[in-house]
Amino acid sequence: MKKVIYRIWQWTWGLPQSILGLALYLRWRHCPHFEHHGALATQWGARGGISLGMFLFVPAPQNQSVRPDAPAPGTRARYEQTLFHEYGHTLQSLLLGPLYLVVIGIPSWLWCNLPPLRRLRKERGIPYDSFYVERWATAWGEWMARRAGDREKNS
DSSP states (O other): OHHHHHHHHHHHTTHHHHHHHHHHHHHTTTSOEEEETTEEEEEESSSSOEEETTEEEEEOGGGOOOOTTSOOTTSHHHHHHHHHHHHHHHHHHHHHGGGHIIIIIHHHHHHHHOHHHHHHHHHHTOOGGGSHHHHHHHHHHHHHHHHHHHHHHHO
8 A cells, every 4th residue: 555655646746757757767668677665666777876756777786886985886785775775765756746856856966977076076085975865865765674674574
């Protein structure tokens, strides 16, 4: 029932980003897909992840970018960290609805992709998660992963 509510909420309150996510999903339809707590996850060929509504895109383990504060690329820990982080962004979408793209999506994309910000992070050793949208997504994604792990242990 929770997955149904999650999906209805993403396709109503989170409609703008879910439409963009669907377009990206169709672009990468040839890639492996799986469900993650109600979201539709895609392992794509890009180096980073992105979340749009109920769609999240994570790099296959061998394609992950290197962050000094993260496990080594290609490892299961790094893959899970990215998956949890991107899922955290889907939770932000649930909360913010149509404001998500302005409050989270655009600032996140700029923080990740603008060359001056990339250089700044690298030169000063600034963790990727030091930016508010990223720290928030990681915290929520890891919280959900812990909750799911607790439920599996208690089953």
